[in-house]
Amino acid sequence: MNLEKENKFAKQINETFHSAVVKVQRERRIIVELRSDLIPPFLSFAKEYLSFIHMAHYSCVDWLEENKFELVFMLWSYEEDVMLIVKTKIDREKPEFVTIKHLWPQAETYEREIHEMYGVDFKGNDRLGEFILEDWDDLPPMRRDFDTVKYAGEHYFTRPGREDAQDVRETIARHSGEEIPDFAKKYSIRRDEE
């Protein structure tokens, strides 16, 4: 596999942003991890100097256990046909970031969604607010601590008629007299772990 152009980009990035952790993931994929305050200058550097003109995607991942949100930008260079995945972690307690809509206007839409689904506040974006959801007053729903099953149970009724459903494992255990201790129960595939 020829990774010449990917390595060339990696070198250019490292020379300008010393703190960037650059990894060539595979052919056409470079992953850059960076401090959040360096993201805006880095993105405009990538767009203006490294030819990553196309913002293909802008995502957010909830790393609940680390108490961080990860913002992920996918940039594509039409000149070299390489994708730059730029990642940064921000505080989950008071998630704040700055808008990048001056670089790519469509970022505004992504920011609206991330704001609504994760609760990240984007400074400079004046269209944050209701986007996909309507009259939502619960936790931002894409956060991993938002429990969809619980929410559905509280807000919707279950259609009657299915109360006679039985758990296979429990039916067998009841019939044979097996007593499954609690510490073993959580290893049952049939039960949801969450």
Add this chain to the structure above:
Amino acid sequence: MAVDLKGILSPFSALKQGVKPPHTVRFPREKKETAERYRGLHFNDLEECIGCGSCATICQNEAIDMIKIEGFETKDGDSGLRPRVDNGRCCWCALCVDVCPTGSLSLTKDYIYVTDDPNAFLWTPGVDNPDGKEKISFTSEEGKPLLDYQRIPMRELEGMERVKSFAEVVLGYDEEEARKEAARCVGCGICTEVCPVHMHIPEYIFAIGRGEDEAAIKIIYDNNPLGETCGKVCTRRCETVCAISKRGEPVAIRWLKRYATERANNADLIEEIVNPEILPPNGHSVGIIGAGPSGLTAAYYLSLRGFDVTIYEAKDKPGGMIMYGIPKYRLPLESIEKQVGYMQKMGVKIKYNTAVGKDITFNEIKEKHEAVLIGIGFEKPYELGINGEDAEGSIQAINFLRMVNSERPVDIGDKVVVVGGGNVAIDAARVSRRLGAEVTILYRRRVEDMPADWEEIEGAEDEGVVIHPQAIPLEILTDENNHVKAIKYANAEMIPDPNGGRPRPKIIEGDEHIIEVTAVIAAIGQGADYSFIPEDIMEKIETKRGRIVVNEKQQTSVPWIFASGDIANFRADAISAIADGYRAVKGIEELLLKKEK
């Protein structure tokens, strides 16, 4: 601006379509047959289905419920439940079909379901469309299985290499193999029904699959303190009903248990991992006769529950039949010592070399303890009942195995005949091979009638044991020193039983043969010896065909006497003995603690 004449005229070419036949469905209506693979309404072959519920688990819409339907009961190998589909939720992705281990569930060509009842959204495939079998379209047969039907092979010593020593034949899974094998399980738990102990099989297998071996060990020890023994020598009824076995090789439940329990390679480590809750002493005392699997199991769980337990064992080592009856190439000595060592750390007391009736009387035990559990096993072998049986060189298999296992010298020469077809016979034959003898097994019936495990039979054949089926011994011939010289047997033919039982062998007159031998090993079964129990007590204990009759908590007709193991069940294997021991704990607990209240 120029007029686009072409652009104005060319759309009028559409008018020519007016004279063409329509390409929509013809009138009068023709019924259009759906494609061969169409994903329509479900059909379930209710007889094939075992109610494992894999369909319900995979369904991401939660559209499938497992429900009780008429005519199907929970029984061995069948949960008695059948799937019902909520057609209001179903998206006909057919993952339930592709994941069905038995292949009973499929989709049909039917897609129209009309009813005037808005609540009739529940659909029990096979019940609501009994004719669905005729219309099956999307089946799991056609595609590749979603489940893994191939077992991860177990590595073993090669046949002729094995006979050179008593090294363990089965090498065991390594970590990667175990994870992969564990990942084949669908977690239904059908296996737990047939396991005499009802071990928490899906749970410990799932733990192994997730790399949590310690959790697996803890789960195994919850109701089986001899998990490692079972991991090596269990008769594993569980695997015969495994959902995967319907169309593939069952999950290697036994080998996975072996893998997990072997990870704790000393008694201290077991204690650290299992870390069971031990109740404070409750002042009650229980005596157990025999340190076999049932006695040990009962002793272990009684100790954890605060009872003072003493086991009286006639021999100098624990384990009973698993110590003396199972050859060391299947179950090494160190393994048993480790498991029993752990139990002793948990408070179990064992008095070795203490034969009841000889070193201590039954009445003394009665004095010392409030309840007594008898788990003495079948130690008295049946005789062949032919001439020459008492000659030098004619041995009983269990005596032979006991002597070999306790490393006492046995002289069997170089040409051995084993009589019998059970696991004990095969063990005796394979042990004889390891002592350097050529071995022939004489068995009354056909090979397929042999009660021994097929793996054991195959193993014996791999090691060069000759199996001579339909052969009935007639006489043991001796030399001038009353030493075995040869055995005379007759070939038999199989006569069908008019009552529908299994065919019986009948000697073919005149078809008699003689094999020169240096030893004859008899392995045609054993019985119990109850002579240590005083007559006045024995009279009150109900027995049936040599076995003590017990209730579901192993209690005999004398309330303070419990019985377990071979003397109390017809299964004659370690796991049933362990199950007896486990049940006896409940019986004894109930008897003694209730008395208190």
Add this chain to the structure above:
Amino acid sequence: MREKETTLYLGPQHPGVTGNMMVKLKVAGDTVVKAETHVGYLHRAFEKLMEVRSWMQCFPIVCRICVPEPDPNEENLARAVEEIEGREVPERAKYIRVMVLELARMASILLWMGGQSGSAGLYTMPQWSVGDRDYILDLFEELTGGRVYHMYIWPGGVRRDLPEGFEDRVLKTLDYLESRLPDYDHLMFENAIFQKRAKGVGVIPKEKALEWGVVGPPLRGCGIKHDVRIDEPYEVYDKLDFIVPTYEGGDVWARAMVRRQEFEQSISIIRQVIEKMPKGDYYNKVPNPFNWIVPPGEAYVKTESVRGEFGYYVVSDGSLKPRRIHVRGAAYVHGVSLLEKILVGANIADVSFIMNSLGVCPPEIER
């Protein structure tokens, strides 16, 4: 004198045939002064649902993100998972996948023809193109068991092999559809009314197209030649011979001409696929779905859907369930930020006409 501005809510019931979304317009007379996209009517939280489902259970969900062309979703999810796992896909499966993707593209273009001409008032065309689309759906039914939601491409390959004689029936359908093209041309593309409606309407400025994130036919309609199938060939597109049509102008007409030519390219691609398809395996089995753990990792994969770049960002934390699956539909950009810009100055009658030409598909926006 400045005309009085009126607020007009277009939708959410079906503005044209682009699905349930609403555009809030400020109009002065017949002219749009300001446009705001409102979505949420088709939000089903698929991404959230997938986070609480096992990897295999995600597979029947994703197709529902797009009704006219569900297959890029299935293909993207499968390929992303395969990339994280390092799983090889049999060559035959790759060819079958390309065939399915191109058939879906054709079906989708036929549906677009209906929508595009229908929103211009040419009501014969939808009858024809949607009727002809059903012949492709017949093929899907035979191959996958479903007409609209195929649930066919899954991690490791495809779900079933081609049925006996399927290739012949595909070729026959292609011949038929090819023979219909002159009829479509006469009725739609050469039609003076359609041309007059389409030319110079909904113009995307060429110099802004890349920066605005325009992809697919709208981008190629600006004369910019970018196509994921060429830029980052996936499956077996690098072994196939096809051209990427472009057209100058950036208007509805240019986009229509691009799609019209892509239809022919798809026919050619499928013919090549059938010719070159090797025999052999079609599925490299994934582990038992109840215990299928995908190793930790992430992948962004993309497909050229009929509306442009379709991407999946998949993150695994090494558990039985995905950590995050984020879908990038072309309409996410086309239907919100781009649409809001190019609607300004348009005639009210052209709004749904322009939306159709951009391929705005609301389920891609809100998922």
